[in-house]
Amino acid sequence: xxxxxxxxxxxxxxxxxxxxxxxxxxxxxxxxxxxxxxxxxxxxxxxxxxxxxxxxxxxxxxxxxxxxxxxxxxxxxxxxxxxxxxxxxxxxxxxxxxxxxxxxxxxxxxxxxxxxxxxxxxxxxxxxxxxxxxxxxxxxxxxxxxxxxxxxxxxxxxxxxxxxxxxxxxxxxxxxxxxxxxxxxxxxxxxxxxxxxxxxxxxxxxxxxxxxxxxxxxxxxxxxxxxxxxxx
Amino acid sequence: xxxxxxxxxxxxxxxxxxxxxxxxxxxxxxxxxxxxxxxxxxxxxxxxxxxxxxxxxxxxxxxxxxxxxxxxxxxxxxxxxxxxxxxxxxxxxxxxxxxxxxxxxxxxxxxxxxxxxxxxxxxxxxxxxxxxxxxxxxxxxxxxxxxxxxxxxxxxxxxxxxxxxxxxxxxxxxxxxxxxxxxxxxxxxxxxxxxxxxxxxxxxxxxxxxxxxxxxxxxxxxxxxxxxxxxxxxxxxxxxxxxxxxxxxxxxxxxxxxxxxxxxxxxxxxxxxxxxxxxxxxxxxxxxxxxxxxxxxxxxxxxxxxxxxxxxxxxxxxxxxxxxxxxxxxxxxxxxxxxxxxxxxxxxxxxxxxxxxxxxxxxxxxxxxxxxxxxxxxxxxxxxxxxxxxxxxxxxxxxxxxxxxxxxxxxxxxxxxxxxxxxxxxxxxxxxxxxxxxxxxxxxxxxxxxxxxxxxxxxxxxxxxxxxxxxxxxxxxxxxxxxxxxxxxxxxxxxxxxxxxxxxxxxxxxxxxxxxxxxxx
Numbered sequence: 075x076x077x078x079x080x081x082x083x084x085x086x087x088x089x090x091x092x093x094x095x096x097x098x099x100x101x102x103x104x105x106x107x108x109x110x111x112x113x114x115x116x117x118x119x120x121x122x123x124x125x126x127x128x129x130x131x132x133x134x135x136x137x138x139x140x141x142x143x144x145x146x147x148x149x150x151x152x153x154x155x156x157x158x159x160x161x162x163x164x165x166x167x168x169x170x171x172x173x174x175x176x177x178x179x180x181x182x183x184x185x186x187x188x189x190x191x192x193x194x195x196x197x198x199x200x201x202x203x204x205x206x207x208x209x210x211x212x213x214x215x216x217x218x219x220x221x222x223x224x225x226x227x228x229x230x231x232x233x234x235x236x237x238x239x240x241x242x243x244x245x246x247x248x249x250x251x252x253x254x255x256x257x258x259x260x261x262x263x264x265x266x267x268x269x270x271x272x273x274x275x276x277x278x279x280x281x282x283x284x285x286x287x288x289x290x291x292x293x294x295x296x297x298x299x300x301x302x303x304x305x306x
Numbered sequence: 307x308x309x310x311x312x313x314x315x316x317x318x319x320x321x322x323x324x325x326x327x328x329x330x331x332x333x334x335x336x337x338x339x340x341x342x343x344x345x346x347x348x349x350x351x352x353x354x355x356x357x358x359x360x361x362x363x364x365x366x367x368x369x370x371x372x373x374x375x376x377x378x379x380x381x382x383x384x385x386x387x388x389x390x391x392x393x394x395x396x397x398x399x400x401x402x403x404x405x406x407x408x409x410x411x412x413x414x415x416x417x418x419x420x421x422x423x424x425x426x427x428x429x430x431x432x433x434x435x436x437x438x439x440x441x442x443x444x445x446x447x448x449x450x451x452x453x454x455x456x457x458x459x460x461x462x463x464x465x466x467x468x469x470x471x472x473x474x475x476x477x478x479x480x481x482x483x484x485x486x487x488x489x490x491x492x493x494x495x496x497x498x499x500x501x502x503x504x505x506x507x508x509x510x511x512x513x514x515x516x517x518x519x520x521x522x523x524x525x526x527x528x529x530x531x532x533x534x535x536x537x538x539x540x541x542x543x544x545x546x547x548x549x550x551x552x553x554x555x556x557x558x559x560x561x562x563x564x565x566x567x568x569x570x571x572x573x574x575x576x577x578x579x580x581x582x583x584x585x586x587x588x589x590x591x592x593x594x595x596x597x598x599x600x601x602x603x604x605x606x607x608x609x610x611x612x613x614x615x616x617x618x619x620x621x622x623x624x625x626x627x628x629x630x631x632x633x634x635x636x637x638x639x640x641x642x643x644x645x646x647x648x649x650x651x652x653x654x655x656x657x658x659x660x661x662x663x664x665x666x667x668x669x670x671x672x673x674x675x676x677x678x679x680x681x682x683x684x685x686x687x688x689x690x691x692x693x694x695x696x697x698x699x700x701x702x703x704x705x706x707x708x709x710x711x712x713x714x715x716x717x718x719x720x721x722x723x724x725x726x727x728x729x730x731x732x733x734x735x736x737x738x739x740x741x742x743x744x745x746x747x748x749x750x751x752x753x754x755x756x757x758x759x760x761x762x763x764x765x766x767x768x769x770x771x772x773x774x775x776x777x778x779x780x781x782x783x784x785x786x787x788x789x790x791x792x793x794x795x796x797x798x799x800x801x802x803x804x805x806x807x808x809x810x811x812x813x814x815x816x817x818x819x820x821x822x823x824x825x826x827x
Contacts, residue, residue: 162709163667180647251669268670272703275672285678286685286695293679296667296709 084124152193162296209303241301323365326353358413366410432459453480609642652780659787666707690728696735717781726751753800
């Protein structure tokens with residue numbers, strides 16, 4: 075599990091203590107860390123083509139959501155949003171605007187490293203789309219439309235299968251309700267948004283052995299869901 | 307001649323009066339062909355009476371005159387002329403005409419009175435209906451009901467109430483109000499006190515065209531009738547209605563005026579109530595602030611003190627800490643900081659609740675999945691306890707804000723672990739009870755002291771026993787606020803065999819609809 079050594083990370087945050095801690099932790103693991111303390115600075119530093127952007131939504135000069143929109147227009151580097159608890163709606167909007175993941179402040183170092191790892195891995199993997207997805211006993215064979223858990227085949231409804239493949243496409247990254255709805259029902263979903271969670275719950279019932287310790291589908295309260303490929 | 311309503315009956319009614327007279331002529335002709343009956347002309351009175359009671363004054367007069375002429379033409383010698391041979395016949399004919407006219411007017415009077423009585427009865431029941439729906443505390447609901455009752459009661463195409471608010475016009479309507487969809491509907495209505503209005507006995511309203519409107523035909527919509535809503539001489543809105551055709555009935559003026567007065571009063575009362583509620587919210591916010599200050603000084607200081615002490619110890623250069631000691635300082639710093647974070651979250655929730663800015667972001671969820679998620683997530687906290695989940699398989703989806711109900715359940719579970727000994731059981735159960743779902747968290751602990759049962763949900767309340775360390779005094783208050791924001795209730799009771807049972811409910815109002823939609827898709 076060695077990180078992509080030398081990956082350039084742009085940290086956009088104006089809190090000195092956070093900047094210090096993140097810089098020290100990431101630096102000691104071989105990442106090159108750039109820091110921008112304002113939105114304006116972030117727009118300058120993004121010209122250096124970072125491999126990943128850590129973005130605090132509460133900046134002194136620019137609205138964090140506007141900044142995401144601008145950054146997305148400048149490149150595909152994954153963006154991980156840092157934000158306080160209780161700002162779930164902002165996080166969802168950030169994700170729907172194109173941010174790749176989020177971390178709720180206060181967060182631990184392990185959490186931060188895990189998110190960075192997943193985001194970087196995804197930029198590499200998205201090019202090579204394998205027809206069979208495998209993770210800890212779960213296989214999703216897109217070609218043959220077969221899903222198995224520990225070798226046992228599951229019988230999923232078309233909706234459940236579509237939900238699962240949507241989650242697989244974003245494996246290890248958070249998927250918001252709106253993203254799921256869009257991917258499963260297309261841009262003109264109707265009543266489904268009311269029942270999305272009920273469908274996901276049914277899918278989980280078929281997938282998970284111990285519902286209190288979900289191995290594959292984790293709920294991100296107020297945000298959406300995440301398909302886990304590694305032991306939490 | 308004009309009827310009392312100030313309008314001509316349509317041609318159809320006159321035609322019916324003519325037809326009635328013609329029919330009687332045919333009947334008389336048939337009888338006359340067989341035998342002679344004295345004063346057979348009286349048969350025409352049947353047609354006249356029928357026209358008077360069924361069709362009104364005008365048609366009755368037409369029926370009288372037509373009968374007079376027809377009898378003269380067909381049955382009075384010489385027939386097929388209007389001249390009369392026998393002067394006695396003349397007298398009888400004129401007598402017939404006078405009788406017919408008087409009878410018709412008497413019958414028409416009777417008809418008008420009956421109609422007026424019916425109108426009054428309708429008005430009375432409409433007024434009663436409106437008074438009843440205005441009793442509804444939510445003004446928007448009340449206005450919607452009033453417009454609908456008026457539309458039905460007055461049998462008009464559409465009714466609209468527009469409130470002139472400080473910021474924007476607020477409209478409530480029923481039926482087809484396209485004719486009213488213009489920005490300045492209020493300009494259509496004006497209050498003109500009549501000579502007697504000073505005594506309050508009578509007032510009338512008139513239509514006033516908008517300032518630039520007299521030339522434009524669209525503003526002169528004869529189907530539209532509008533009346534202002536006023537309290538204490540101040541205009542607060544407009545009541546307007548659209549009729550199916552441009553024929554106003556003056557009888558409606560009375561009821562419209564009465565409804566306008568009633569409506570204005572109800573609106574004013576509702577606004578006063580709102581102001582009183584605002585004041586109450588301010589007062590409670592103030593109380594909360596002082597409680598908050600108290601809590602900040604105590605609850606926040608304790609973890610801060612231990613963080614400062616641990617960090618300070620680690621910085622000491624004259625002491626050689628063992629690895630285990632260093633680890634314990636570090637883990638203290640981390641756990642106390644997390645505890646601070648929880649307290650701040652709860653404080654934030656509480657302040658949002660008290661300021662009334664908490665609006666659950668609802669969606670349909672599988673409650674069993676939510677309970678499983680919470681139990682799974684809190685496993686590190688509940689390690690020492692046996693946590694059991696009892697949820698029936700057929701629990702319908704519940705409409706809720708996931709984050710908020712997650713927090714309610716987490717707080718209840720945290721509370722249970724805090725007040726019970728390790729190794730005891732905590733049971734989380736859910737069940738349907740009529741229109742709501744009940745969720746219970748029960749433990750095997752000492753239960754809640756009797757004097758504290760009513761107060762555990764108050765912010766910053768902590769049990770007097772002192773045996774509950776690490777309580778913030780906020781978790782249960784937050785739980786109550788969140789449950790109530792969902793339209794549910796939360797309560798606690800002690801089981802006779804020991805242990806406390808915290809229970810909250812969530813309404814299932816639209817469960818049936820959800821099920822129907824879920825099976826459809």
